[in-house]
Structures are given as structure tokens and as C-alpha cells.
Amino acid sequence: MNNGKLKQLAQVTHALYLQEKNTTKPVLAKAAKIRGHLSHLDQLEKNAAPQLGDIRMRAVGADMVWRAWEGKTRRQLNVEMAQAHAHTLIAMTSLRAAFGRDQAIQMTLKAHSSKQKQRIAKAALQNLVTDG
DSSP states (O other): OOHHHHHHHHHHHHHHHHHHHHHHHHHHHHHHHHHHHHHHHHHHHHHHHHHHTOHHHHHHTHHHHHHHHHHHHHHHHHHHHHHHHHHHHHHHHHHHHHHHHHHHHHHHHHHHHHHHHHHHHHHHHHHHHHHO
């Protein structure tokens, strides 16, 4: 493969890697957002714990309503987190493959360029020896 085609291939594989990287960003952002919601729910639960023990809250059933809402919300967020985690695994697998291809082509291009430089230097040296 000549150097020009190898450079084009390197540009294409790098562009595909960047495209895959941009595709992965929203997936990671969604997982981070859900983790933030779960963290916020944990904080709400810690803040509400002293109030839920209040006799007045128990009398009107607010503690049961709160616990039901908190449980339902936590289950929903955990389901969403599991889905986001699955999507993240798929996206990261694709990203790693694209990165590997990009790195392989970059290394091949460097090796090819190095060999080409060695051939040119050898030819120049041979020219000097035969001219002298």
C-alpha cells in the first residue's frame, strides 16, 4: 500500500473513531444524569428520615406515602440505570474497537514512513558511494 492511500485510510479511521466517540458521549451523560438523580434521592431520604418518625406525619399517613413514592422512584431509576449501563457497555465496546483500529493504522503509517525514510537514506548513501 502506498503512503498516500495509507494516509487516507488513517484519516478515515480517525474520523470514524471521532464519530464513535461523539456517539458515546450522550450515552455516558445519560448514565451520569441517572446517577445524579439516585444520589439526590438518597439525600432526600436522609433529610426526610427524622420527619418521617414524627407522630403527626404517621397520623395522616404521610410517612407511608413518602416511602411508597421513594420506593417507586428508586425502582424506576434503578431500571433506567441498568438500561443506561447496558447501553454504555455496548457503546464502550464499539469505541474501544474504533480506537484500536485508529491506533493500528497510525502505527502502520508511522512504520511505513520510517521504512520509506530508511529506503531514501539508503538510496542516497548508495548514490554517494557509487558517485565517489
